[in-house]
Amino acid sequence: MPELPEVTVISEDLRELAVGKEVVRAGIFRDDVSNAGVAGFPAKLVGRTLEGTGRRGKIITLDFGEVTGVVHLVISGRVVQLPAWREPDKTHTAIVEFEGGPVLAFKKLWLGYFDLYEPERVGEHPLISRLGPDPFSEDFTVEYLKNVFKRKASIKGLLLDQSVVAGLGNIYVDEVLFAAGVHPIRKANTLSSLEIEQIYSATRGILREAIELRGTTFDSYHDAFGETGKYQHRLKVFTRAGEPCPVCGTEIRKSRVAGRGTHVCATCQPVG
Ligand SMILES: [Zn+2]
Structure with missing residues (x-):
C-alpha cells in the first residue's frame, strides 16, 4: 500500500x-x-x-x-x-x-x-477528519510525540495509527524504529526522551530520503510514469528477514506486532 x-x-x-x-x-x-x-x-x-x-x-x-x-x-x-x-x-x-x-x-x-x-x-472526509499531524508539518514536534507517547500502547501500533501521525505505514514504521534503535513491541510510555527524539528525526529523515528516491517498490507500487521507486534498495530491515543486520550482523527476524509483519534486529533494537 x-x-x-x-x-x-x-x-x-x-x-x-x-x-x-x-x-x-x-x-x-x-x-x-x-x-x-x-x-x-x-x-x-x-x-x-x-x-x-x-x-x-x-x-x-x-x-x-x-x-x-x-x-x-x-x-x-x-x-x-x-x-x-x-x-x-x-x-x-x-x-x-x-x-x-x-x-x-x-x-x-x-x-x-x-x-x-x-x-x-x-x-x-471520514479519513481526513481523523488525521494526526503530517510529519513535515510544524505540528509534528518532539514535544508532540512526548505527549502522545504517554500511552501504554506499543510504539509500532501508535506510529501506524493515522490519528497519531499521518502517512506512515508498515514499511516506514519498521525502518524508523530500526533507525531509532527501538523495538516495535516497546510500550510508548517506557521510551526515553532520547529514543523519542531519535524516532522524530528518523521519521523525517527516512521519509525525506524515500521521497527523493521516489518511494519503495516491493509489490505493485509504480509512479504515474510507470517507473518503480528506488528506496527498496535502502531498506535496512523491511523484507530483509533472514539477512544479516547492516549495522551489527545479527539475523533480522520477522514476527507480528500490532497485527502486521514486523522486521527487527534484536541486538540494535533491544526489548528493554
Ligand atoms: Zn543490528
Missing part, C-alpha cells in the same frame, strides 16, 4: 502531468468508486481545470477549483497514463481525460475511491 513517500510522488507526478489542463471526459466503472456516482462524476469534473495537487496523510487531493478530488489508493491502486480514452472497467476503475492529454486511469480502486468534495468540506 502506498505510504506517505509514494503518495507524495504520485501527487507531484499528477501536478507535472495535468495542472493547468481542462478535463474533457471523465468516468467511473461503478457507483462505489466515488461518492459522486456514475452520473455525477463526469457532471462535476468535465469543464474544470486541475489547479493543483496535494496530499493529506496517504490521500491524494486534486484541486479542480470548486471541486476537490480525494483519491485513496489502497493496496494495489495505481495511476497510469493511457494512450487514448476508454470506458472505465473493473481494472480501470476511474478515468479522467485532459485536453491534449494525458488520459489518466486510476486502477483498482476497489478498496479505495475517487471521491469529489466541495473544497471547504474536504476536512470532513
Whole structure:
C-alpha cells in the first residue's frame, strides 16, 4: 500500500502531468468508486481545470477549483497514463481525460475511491477528519510525540495509527524504529526522551530520503510514469528477514506486532 513517500510522488507526478489542463471526459466503472456516482462524476469534473495537487496523510487531493478530488489508493491502486480514452472497467476503475492529454486511469480502486468534495468540506472526509499531524508539518514536534507517547500502547501500533501521525505505514514504521534503535513491541510510555527524539528525526529523515528516491517498490507500487521507486534498495530491515543486520550482523527476524509483519534486529533494537 502506498505510504506517505509514494503518495507524495504520485501527487507531484499528477501536478507535472495535468495542472493547468481542462478535463474533457471523465468516468467511473461503478457507483462505489466515488461518492459522486456514475452520473455525477463526469457532471462535476468535465469543464474544470486541475489547479493543483496535494496530499493529506496517504490521500491524494486534486484541486479542480470548486471541486476537490480525494483519491485513496489502497493496496494495489495505481495511476497510469493511457494512450487514448476508454470506458472505465473493473481494472480501470476511474478515468479522467485532459485536453491534449494525458488520459489518466486510476486502477483498482476497489478498496479505495475517487471521491469529489466541495473544497471547504474536504476536512470532513471520514479519513481526513481523523488525521494526526503530517510529519513535515510544524505540528509534528518532539514535544508532540512526548505527549502522545504517554500511552501504554506499543510504539509500532501508535506510529501506524493515522490519528497519531499521518502517512506512515508498515514499511516506514519498521525502518524508523530500526533507525531509532527501538523495538516495535516497546510500550510508548517506557521510551526515553532520547529514543523519542531519535524516532522524530528518523521519521523525517527516512521519509525525506524515500521521497527523493521516489518511494519503495516491493509489490505493485509504480509512479504515474510507470517507473518503480528506488528506496527498496535502502531498506535496512523491511523484507530483509533472514539477512544479516547492516549495522551489527545479527539475523533480522520477522514476527507480528500490532497485527502486521514486523522486521527487527534484536541486538540494535533491544526489548528493554
Ligand atoms: Zn543490528
